[in-house]
Amino acid sequence: MIAEMLLTTAKALAGVLFFAAVACGTPGSSGPAAAQESFPDMPTYDIFTREELGRDFIRIEYDEPLGRSELGFLILVPKSWQEVPITVSRETAERDDENLVPLALLQAPEDGARIEVAYVRVPQDPALEEWARAYLESAGLEVLRYQTGAFSGRAVFDTLLKAPGDYKVRMTFSRHGDKIYIVSGSAPVPAYEKFMRIFGVAAVSFSLL
Numbered sequence: 001m002i003a004e005m006l007l008t009t010a011k012a013l014a015g016v017l018f019f020a021a022v023a024c025g026t027p028g029s030s031g032p033a034a035a036q037e038s039f040p041d042m043p044t045y046d047i048f049t050r051e052e053l054g055r056d057f058i059r060i061e062y063d064e065p066l067g068r069s070e071l072g073f074l075i076l077v078p079k080s081w082q083e084v085p086i087t088v089s090r091e092t093a094e095r096d097d098e099n100l101v102p103l104a105l106l107q108a109p110e111d112g113a114r115i116e117v118a119y120v121r122v123p124q125d126p127a128l129e130e131w132a133r134a135y136l137e138s139a140g141l142e143v144l145r146y147q148t149g150a151f152s153g154r155a156v157f158d159t160l161l162k163a164p165g166d167y168k169v170r171m172t173f174s175r176h177g178d179k180i181y182i183v184s185g186s187a188p189v190p191a192y193e194k195f196m197r198i199f200g201v202a203a204v205s206f207s208l209l
Contacts, residue, residue, distance in 0.1 A: 044200055047201050059074055060077060074205070076201050076205035080109055081115070082109070104117040108198075112191070116186075119179050122178065123178070128175045141169070152205060153207070156174045158172045170199040172206070
């Protein structure tokens with residue numbers, strides 16, 4: 001019983017610290033300009049207050065996406081957003097070195113905005129940015145802006161893209177061992193500004209379990 005109480009307390013404390021880290025803008029590049037935004041449409045620091053995060057957002061933990069605990073992650077999203085079930089074929093899952101494998105999809109109640117998490121298994125070479133740029137070029141996605149830094153303790157290559165269908169996408173890449181994870185927040189161009197802070201929280205808060 002005592003062990004269970006201690007575990008519950010530890011989890012609660014971890015949640016508080018997690019919300020505080022996102023609110024205070026812990027992630028980002030180091031140096032004297034660390035507290036300054038590189039681009040207004042890619043918010044990274046002090047995106048919401050601690051009170052706003054606690055009131056309006058929920059920390060979702062995916063313990064075993066695709067039934068695999070080694071793929072587990074957490075992410076912070078608005079409480080009003082809905083998880084959309086995804087289906088991944090056995091062939092796609094087994095060929096994770098050939099294509100992106102979707103792990104989660106969350107959708108806003110309006111305006112067609114969504115947040116997606118996917119991964120792909122890659123060799124140790126090339127470097128993260130090199131691989132990401134090659135992927136974006138092959139996918140025909142136009143890079144409007146990019147930045148590098150560290151979000152929630154992980155090195156990232158963070159991009160803002162123009163996608164077919166008049167969409168803007170914030171796509172954040174990070175490498176974890178032999179896998180690259182991608183967190184994408186997308187919305188129609190006219191609605192992007194409305195959701196860009198939410199996409200920023202998702203990009204910053206993503207972390208492996």
